[in-house]
Amino acid sequence: MTTASDPYVLNIGPQHPSTHGVFRLRVVMDGEHLQDVDMVVGYLHRSMEKLAEERTYAQNIPFTDRTDYLAAMSNNLGYCLAAELLAGVEVPERASYLRVIFAELQRIASHSMANGTFINDAGAWQTPLMYMFREREKILDLFEMTCGARLTTNYMRIGGVAFEPPPEFYPAVDALVAELPDRIGEYTELLVDNEILLARARDVGVLSPADAINASITGPVLRASGVPWDLRKAEPYCAYDRFDFGIPVGHHGDCYDRFLVRLEEMRQSVRIIRQALDGLPSGAHKTEIPLALRPEPGEAYARVEGPRGELGFYVVSDGGPAPFRFHIRAPSLINLSLLREMAVGSSLPDAIVTLGSLDIVVGEIDR
Amino acid sequence: MESTGIIIGFWALAGLTVGSAALVFVVRNLLHAVLALVLSFMGMAGLFLTLSADFIAMAQVLIYAGAISVLLVFAVMLTPLASRDNGNSLFALPGLAIGGAFALLLMFLAVDVDWPELRDAALADRAFADTIEAVGRSLVDRYAFAFQVASALLLVALIGAIALVREDGAP
Amino acid sequence: MSLSVTLAHYLAVSGVVFGIGIAVALGKRNAIAVLMGVELMLNAANLALLAFSRFGAAFEAGDAPLAGHAFVVFVLTVAAAEAAVALAMAVLVYRHRETIELDRINLMRW
Amino acid sequence: MPRGPRQLAGRDVAARLGAALPAAVAGATDERVDIAALSIVEALRWLRDDAELDAAQLSNLCAVDRYDHFEVVYHLQSLDRNHQIVVHARVEDYLEPELPSCYPVYRGALLQEREVYDLMGVRFTGHPDLRRLFLWDGYPGFPLRKDFLQIGGHHPGLPGFPFETAGRQQR
């Protein structure tokens, strides 16, 4: 309309079914078309970075659970790697393998959630979400079995992992690993090549590889844009260099590719878990470290490939028992850098789908 | 017509029609006026039914209550803010006077003229069992030319409306 | 007094609605309201046509069966076409003039 | 001091950078390159465009409060060459810290610089949209600074959230 009509300002959020948390998009619309998108975050800000400056290195591990509560294991792992790098702690072989198993289980759980909610945003009335929750529940059961918590696991320790998994863990995870490819095949059958999903997500929210790299976008979003970049391959931490797996790389860079990439990553994670279980070495699960770790003054930046992208932990030590500065590189937040460019000019449903495909976790955005 | 149902129906529907038509004039909010207009259309459709014109009654509901009213509402929504009131113009009083005069004149004519009217038995004989087929036949038979003209008119109106509202450069 | 409903009753209702239609069409400032008045008038005419078709002794069966009905069909067609075009014009006028109050659309050109 | 497995030695990078932009390099250690605050944008652009160093992506951006000055830390990485470069920029003015924004070089700095501004109070000049990110406008102070809420043992308290004006909304 060329009519001088008032801008139609719509607040999507803070309470809205498809913002997945207290997240607010303030969009200016003309009809169904978006003229401007502004995001308002901070409703969940808990100043973790400040709190961490008052606590010892070990005490900080539970905080990392609460940032990205859908991928607590990966966050634990990233932080522990940073602290180990800073303090020069060696990790036993068995601990590395266990870390890989749990991080990959967490990736499957998180990608299930991401894909389920993405399809939900595309309008399927909860069915795919429920399907994917089914597997996620089993994974969370495994977590509960091992460390007593389902979401905020607090499982990794500086120098290893907190506990040995109980004996009943291994048959359960074997059964799950045997079952998962079938289940993922089920999603594929149900959703991939679905005409409606194609119509909704194909060529929506397209990111070119150059834009994605320049905008610090990482993780499945970057890979869907066609950039073969995965920290597990590029900078193998733990024992990832010993496993055989591939990086799925998309060709269009649209929401549909992000969905497919996540689906394929789940398959690859199953492969990794299987290999790690087969080759799980015996030995200690943890290196003993002093209770109050006092690393040399200095700084360390360790990063892992979290389910949402490069999950970096920047820790500065001044020689004291607590970090002098603690910074989390939150992929959820940084992947939103180009949200405006992706959404403006498209329509409201497209913007919702785009947001869903970016797979944000508000706890991680706000920290 | 002497069936009890028809008599009750006529007076109720006539009241509804005239009353809500009057509301169109009285009500301040334009959208409320549209609502009253729809109510009036529905009453009119009911009156058509009492005249055993079932096809026309359905067409009335479909076209007036279903289509034109939505069109009106859309037009109201597309012209925002400034013009949602149903205010009177300078000609409100003269208009009312003229309208009243017309109404009185027509009512007088209706009552006063001795219409060549069917009554009682003849009227009952005339009851149409199935107008839809007869109307359909007459449309494609006797009034075929008018039918063609009407369809051409509709087409022209369609194209015209699109051409009017279309923006330059729109696909 | 007879309770039965006759042609005169219908014609009277038709006349009243027609009068209201005139009042609305003449007395309203808003172009859309004026259009609503016109629709009321058309409706009144339809009612009269149907009433004549039902009651009128002049039209014997066989001569022009349901001529009134056919006529009403055409009136409905015209009403639909008229509403579409007129509302399109109203929207267009609003776009150019930022108003559809008839008192203020008194220029012969824009 | 520990160095990431793929991190380039800071001195090598500083030597290469110093050859091209002598004014930019302020110092270097094994891990990192210190860059003069005012030439940070040119230095980053050079690092990004240089074929050898190829720092295509700004991996991480954060600031450290060193009591009397700020350090803004840039973790850059090259995807093609698979290495990491750590760049520090020292902001001397503790009260009114200011640094050129690297948004023209890396669009990924958009939200990260906003975050640093929000929590540390470093103003990035040339940033297209420098607003508070997590905290609301009008929040007193910058909470990640070491002196936040510790002003002589006095707890200044925080003002409430500015609610939007209640009442009828315009449509």
Added chain:
Amino acid sequence: MSAALDPIRLRARLAPRTLARGVIAFAAFVALNVAIAALVVSGALDGEWYDFRDLGLGVQQLREWLDEQTADQPGWLTDILRSTTWLSYLVTALLGATGILSFVGGVLLVLIWVERRLIGRIQVRRGPNRVGPFGLLQPVADAIKLIQKETLIPVGADRVMFFLPPVLVFIPGLLVWAPVPWAPHMTYVDTNVGVLYLVAIGSLATLAIFMAGWSSNNHYALLGAMRTVAMMISYEIPLALSLLTVVVLTGSAQLSAIVEWQSVHNVWIVVLLPLTLFTFFFASTAELNRTPNDIAEAESEIVAGFHTEYSGMKFGLFYAVELGNAVAVSALTAALFLGGWSMFGLQEWVPAYLLFATKVAAVYFVLVWLRGTLPRFRLDQLMAFAWKYLIPLALLNLGVVAIEAALFRRWEGEGVVVLGGFALANGLLTVVAVRGWARFLGYAPEREPLLRPTLTTGVGGLRAVDRMRTTR
């Protein structure tokens, strides 16, 4: 599409106990029908007004009896009202209205449970199972909860216009049931303009929905209302065209006559007009706001669309109407396309309304199934689908069927052969038209292969992207 429509894995779900229950229920159903058949065949029921195979017959008997009672008693009532049959009209009208109301009300109560249970099953969960046996009382509990809730009226809402829509939307939801033919004599208003009536009634809800959205003073609601109105108006055209196609073929706009036609010719219209069924069904899901066309209340986009601001029983009314309309559409689909109460002679043995109800349930199940499976289209896609795809196809179909109908009138003699030929021709037309028109509009999945993500093991940046592009 088949993979997309296959969320229910019966082999995985059927526990032996459930299977046993199903077998027992089926056996009971068969036994009941055999008993009825025995009664019917024995002739014990012939000529009696309480022949329960056809409740309409009973009503007719009642009416005749009432007419007799009033005719030979010249009392003061008849004097005043000058009519002899008013009592039977009144009684049967009340009876029918009560029947429809109680049917719709009861079916709504059960359907909330059915729909939630079915969707629960589709979504690998149990659905409501706490309140009452099998959770059957859940709808009652819901209704009580909704009635107890406070009705909120938003600040700045237009109070009159906010109050009316739940009521206004309910009226067409009930009126639509009037011409539905349940059994040979069981139709409340067996009007000869039944199909037109349906279209007219269907168009009424639009305005109420628009009022609801506009008066809420809520952006989501207004967006939802705008979407609904745009969509309903667009989809009324293919809907009307598909209904018209059926009318042209059967030569009657009376629903009972259409069912009768199918019964007489021993054929379901779906066999003759598959494309029409597709058009009708898709357009109806759009009118119903059900997936895949539920953009009007697209939860993930605009919360609840036009009824975002409604709470308590007002919301309950919208919800009930939505379900009720879904059943109504199922009933119309069953009547118009699936032979209504006729079942190739089975209606002589089984009460016809039971057959009809079974068909309605089957169609309703498909609606629930779709809702539990498919994602949602975008508004512009739906509008383009209506205007560019459905309407031209429906017009083409109408033209073809008109020719066929004219031929059919001429060759009335060898009905089976002619109808079989038409079925073949129309089936072919459906396939060719659906495919051909989509290709014509530029839909070409085969020309544009779907590139799945490729697996690599190397890492890299833009240069690696270029490498992969060239090797692809």
